[in-house]
Amino acid sequence: MPPLAPPFLQPGQRVALVSTARKITSAEVAFAQQTLADWGLEVVVGESIGAASHQFAGDDDLRRRDFQRQLDDPSIRAIFCARGGYGTARLVDTLDFSRFAEAPKWVAGFSDITVLNCHLLRLGYQSIHGVMPVLFGQEGGAAAVASLHAALVGEPATYTAPAHALNRPGTATGELVGGNLSLLHTITGTSSQADFTGRILFLEDLDEYLYHIDRMLLHLHRSGQLAGLAGLVVGHFSQMRDNAVPFGQDAYQIIDYYAQRYTFPVGYSFPVGHEADNQALVVGRPAKLVVDATGSQLHQ
Template identity: 35%
Template sequence: MTADMHPLCLVRSAALPRGGNIALVSPSRPGDAASISRTVAYLENRGYSVVVHPQASATYHYLAGPDARRADQVMEAFTDPDIHAIICNRGGYGSGRILDLLDYDHIRCHPKPLVGFSDSTGLQLALYARCGLVTLSGALGDTDLAQDPPPATTVTSLFHLLTESTPLGEIATHPDSMCLRTGSATGPLIPANLALLCSLLGTRFAPDLTDAILLVEDVWEAPYRLDRMFTQLRLAGILDQIAGLALGTFRRCFVPEEMEHGPTLEEMVLDAIGTRDLPVLTGIPYGHMANRVVLPVGTNCLLNATEHRLTLLDAAVDG
């Protein structure tokens, strides 16, 4: 099956208009007042109006309120006809708890670009799986837009994807990127936190990864836990379905105290891949790192592992 024959019908949102309205929501942990204020100030300085949902800074244990209320804020942002885009304020934990509380039929009929990262992966993968909605992965309010100044690569890629009906194009790989398996493939790009992706396998919120280019990253996971997750991808048949595999950063995962007798990331991945004919490239600037690139979930890309290239082929929004 080629990428053009991929069974999922993609849903692209309208581009964020000049002076448009952006909703700030917290489907996971709550945001603190100071970071929310800085995020609002940054977006307003760019000419946008910002609606901060009251639930964005609410607290319920380590969550931004009970599950039903966090789901309601997401649905209200999609329902409000005056909102043009949605930005998740913070990651952490909790987005997976609201996935069965969302009205995906309504979201499909009222699409809007949703921006998130880290724990928001669960929400974004579910929106892709159930709606075909293209979302944007790689930015949050508190860790990115609230910074002074915000990371240049992050905001440049974010606002291109939000406002331009042209592809982002080639993503510059890290100078130390490695081609673990030669070859090239074209397919829908699925950037994801590895742990969040694995948590959805076997549920109705897991995306169809047939012929996809899977890009994974993670943070604060010991090597044996990463090994378990790559093994889970193998046992679940994911590595037999995808057309290519790309690796972002795995920050604070391979620290010296965890590495005695342990494999490197590259060895771990190659063990999982086995004899599969699959292009594999490391060094994509996506993950829990400074100045990460923002990437669309579900649009076509070209992975050329031999030439160390990842190129986005389609726009994320409609003009």
């Protein structure tokens, strides 16, 4: 069966703010809290907001307890993960999705939240890869926030990217899967690994050495995860780092090095990832990728 879409949001419904990863203060989510209220939503602030245990938003048990509470509460219709960083993968094996299955709800976030996006997809549910509350007020980010709202209320979306020298023309249809490359690598071989077969994969990453990008893509290639792709969407690869002896390729060239082994269409420079223009994608929703001489379009 195709992944189930939770009910779209309606004004007056309750939503929750939590952090499954890095710590965050109440002040840092104040702008997002007001934005959600302006959308007509009642905002519940979880106990992980403002909690701290070293770099985490409280220890593993607190973050798990907070997220589990929001999963179990049928009156909460969406959970916004306030920020990324690191820590979500430490929780996922201890979460119980049985009450969530009785009343599915949207889970939204990106970066470290890729773990939840993929875990939910494996369980048979759609979720949203989109801008997080800590970034709602960033300069140039208004369109990203608007796209998140559109996804939550069920509006269709079309995203475009300019022509790129590494694009491979073609048309692909399939459910969207993907997110942060580092996290896709981390969950390989675990109960959170999502199947890429027949799906359109999208990738983004931040602050990685170029040889790490190569190593992770090599792993996806050697483990067979790229072999059955319908198409590939490449987003932002931001703040990449290099060694004293240069790797010799940038991130897009490294991706192309592996993509050349396959025949699926590839579109580069999509507005997805760790930049202000981070458009919301619904993981698990059917999509159509068109790559031609004019650029790329992703319809969802």
